[in-house]
Amino acid sequence: MCGIIGYAGNRDIKKLLVESLKRLEYRGYDSVGIGIISDKLNVFKEVGDVSNFERKLPKLKGNIGIGHTRWATHGEVSKLNAHPQISCNNKIAVVHNGIVENFKELKEKLKGHKFESQTDTEVIAHLIEENYKGSLLEAVCLAIKKIKGSYSIVVISEDEPDKIVGARNESPLIIGLGDGENFLASDIPAFLKYTKRVVYLNDEEICLLKNDSIKIYDLNGNEKLKEETIINWDIKDAEKSGFPHYMLKEIHDQQDTIQRALIGRIFEIEREIKFEEIIESLLTNRYNNIHIIACGTSYYSGFVGKYLIENLTGIPVYVDLASEYRFYGIRDNSSLVIAISQSGETSDTLAALKEAKKSGCNTLVITNVIGSSATRIADGFILTQSGPEIGVAATKTFTSQIIVLFLLALKISFNLKNIGTQQLYEFILQLKELPRKARAALDQSATIREISKDFFKERSFLFIGRGINYPLALEGALKLKEISYIQAEGFAAGELKHGPFALLTKNFPVVVIVTKDISYDKILANIGEAKARGAKIIAIADQNDTDIEKYADIVIRYPSVSNMLACIPISIILQLLAYHIADLRNCSIDKPRNLAKSVTVE
Ligand code: AGP
Numbered sequence: 178m179c180g181i182i183g184y185a186g187n188r189d190i191k192k193l194l195v196e197s198l199k200r201l202e203y204r205g206y207d208s209v210g211i212g213i214i215s216d217k218l219n220v221f222k223e224v225g226d227v228s229n230f231e232r233k234l235p236k237l238k239g240n241i242g243i244g245h246t247r248w249a250t251h252g253e254v255s256k257l258n259a260h261p262q263i264s265c266n267n268k269i270a271v272v273h274n275g276i277v278e279n280f281k282e283l284k285e286k287l288k289g290h291k292f293e294s295q296t297d298t299e300v301i302a303h304l305i306e307e308n309y310k311g312s313l314l315e316a317v318c319l320a321i322k323k324i325k326g327s328y329s330i331v332v333i334s335e336d337e338p339d340k341i342v343g344a345r346n347e348s349p350l351i352i353g354l355g356d357g358e359n360f361l362a363s364d365i366p367a368f369l370k371y372t373k374r375v376v377y378l379n380d381e382e383i384c385l386l387k388n389d390s391i392k393i394y395d396l397n398g399n400e401k402l403k404e405e406t407i408i409n410w411d412i413k414d415a416e417k418s419g420f421p422h423y424m425l426k427e428i429h430d431q432q433d434t435i436q437r438a439l440i441g442r443i444f445e446i447e448r449e450i451k452f453e454e455i456i457e458s459l460l461t462n463r464y465n466n467i468h469i470i471a472c473g474t475s476y477y478s479g480f481v482g483k484y485l486i487e488n489l490t491g492i493p494v495y496v497d498l499a500s501e502y503r504f505y506g507i508r509d510n511s512s513l514v515i516a517i518s519q520s521g522e523t524s525d526t527l528a529a530l531k532e533a534k535k536s537g538c539n540t541l542v543i544t545n546v547i548g549s550s551a552t553r554i555a556d557g558f559i560l561t562q563s564g565p566e567i568g569v570a571a572t573k574t575f576t577s578q579i580i581v582l583f584l585l586a587l588k589i590s591f592n593l594k595n596i597g598t599q600q601l602y603e604f605i606l607q608l609k610e611l612p613r614k615a616r617a618a619l620d621q622s623a624t625i626r627e628i629s630k631d632f633f634k635e636r637s638f639l640f641i642g643r644g645i646n647y648p649l650a651l652e653g654a655l656k657l658k659e660i661s662y663i664q665a666e667g668f669a670a671g672e673l674k675h676g677p678f679a680l681l682t683k684n685f686p687v688v689v690i691v692t693k694d695i696s697y698d699k700i701l702a703n704i705g706e707a708k709a710r711g712a713k714i715i716a717i718a719d720q721n722d723t724d725i726e727k728y729a730d731i732v733i734r735y736p737s738v739s740n741m742l743a744c745i746p747i748s749i750i751l752q753l754l755a756y757h758i759a760d761l762r763n764c765s766i767d768k769p770r771n772l773a774k775s776v777t778v779e
């Protein structure tokens with residue numbers, strides 16, 4: 178989705194805006210623009226990427242500037258539709274993330290205004306101009322009272338050359354606090370190089386930034402005092418560290434991020450799992466059922482969580498796509514609702530979470546972003562602590578979400594006395610082994626690349642698994658399709674004969690996830706059935722499985738771990754397989770076509 182940066186300070190403004198926009202590229206975009214106030218408002222826009230845009234920029238000076246990467250929603254991809262959008266008098270510039278639902282209605286009311294773009298954003302610039310009576314802050318405030326929909330906006334005006342005004346409603350906007358400089362952005366990596374001190378704006382809050390001050394108000398003009406938060410992300414986490422792609426770097430981060438998901442939560446000597454007080458209190462309730470709501474990869478981690486939680490606690494777990502749950506989900510106020518979202522900003526997940534809260538359910542969020550909208554809606558939140566994830570394809574946050582779900586399952590199970598201290602201790606020991614197991618899976622990268630050379634030209638893939646491996650098959654297929662553009666589908670292995678068999682032709686690649694659990698014989702039978710129809714079997718199997726060679730054409734080994742935790746090294750192998758195939762196809766791995774990192778529109 179669109180990326181926003183605003184800056185008030187004395188640095189080289191052109192360099193700063195361009196660098197920040199580059200750090201927002203991962204969100205996905207099709208055009209780019211900046212607005213700088215020097216003696217007057219200067220606006221530059223282009224279709225295409227930030228580097229190309231940068232080459233075309235003249236020398237620029239100024240102490241106030243805004244920038245934007247646009248992901249088209251209203252109006253085609255064009256220079257005119259790129260942001261900033263400006264007012265009729267060319268004095269006010271606006272960058273916007275979100276959708277103004279009533280923009281047509283507002284446009285009709287703005288008599289005498291000439292609109293140049295097809296965007297909903299332009300109407301905001303004109304509305305601010307219409308309401309301007311000498312105070313940009315007041316004009317923005319009056320304008321946004323008339324807007325229906327979701328937005329984060331950042332506004333500058335030639336008439337007030339030392340100020341930036343920002344406002345949000347259902348779309349993230351974060352203030353970065355510097356020394357003699359301040360920032361406003363849709364996402365922390367935009368200014369992480371300069372400051373780790375942040376203030377999150379809430380819905381219907383408006384802020385006034387200068388290089389040496391920030392003020393925050395509600396829409397009635399009352400000033401609000403807000404606490405700052407220190408982000409513990411490192412700028413190195415937001416860089417490639419020598420890897421050719423963020424995605425590969427983030428896959429390799431997992432040895433470390435798995436460790437980080439466990440830190441401060443597992444205690445070997447005390448034989449305990451601990452969460453913060455608020456989470457502990459949520460987990461002491463007896464729930465009739467648990468609902469998990471999420472989108473995309475987070476939905477699949479929730480689906481893995483279903484197997485873990487049901488297995489360890491006996492509590493039924495329903496996993497719903499947030500986009501469905503928000504309209505059709507059963508809201509039972511005796512259930513615990515767990516929303517999972519890497520970004521904490523996914524529009525459908527936030528809407529579903531609000532619905533759950535409205536119905537009186539206890540709500541909990543698993544997210545990677547402290548202060549994100551989801552953390553402020555739910556009763557409690559657990560951070561995955563993975564550091565920023567830049568690649569559009571979720572990798573390290575997926576495995577960390579699963580670990581948090583596993584810890585939750587263990588905690589609930591222990592509270593219910595389903596498992597005792599000794600069992601809990603044994604699980605803790607297994608968890609402590611996981612970073613090493615992740616390393617062993619990562620060591621398979623070169624082998625997986627060699628295997629990928631035989632398959633990267635394929636047009637379709639099937640991924641199958643049983644039990645907890647079924648959601649992994651779904652995630653493996655999603656990973657492959659989103660970065661390599663190969664048609665890939667995941668199925669529960671038992672379903673093959675109910676339809677997908679029709680797809681199988683000679684050498685059709687079928688990735689089979691094999692663990693030595695209760696359905697081992699059945700999955701071997703499924704492999705036999707697929708082979709009998711010509712399929713080429715790539716099995717992902719335990720390093721100690723000596724039988725699998727007899728069934729599969731190719732075997733990728735994962736290090737032995739208990740069945741419930743095998744999902745972690747298996748996920749890493751699936752990610753590597755998708756990565757290497759996509760890389761051999763020369764795909765745009767970190768920024769796949771048509772996709773955005775954070776889906777903040779519906
Ligand atoms: C994952 O690779 C995808 N890019 C996508 O499915 C993502 O998981 C989904 O949009 C949900 O995002 P969230 O976790 O930030 O809510």
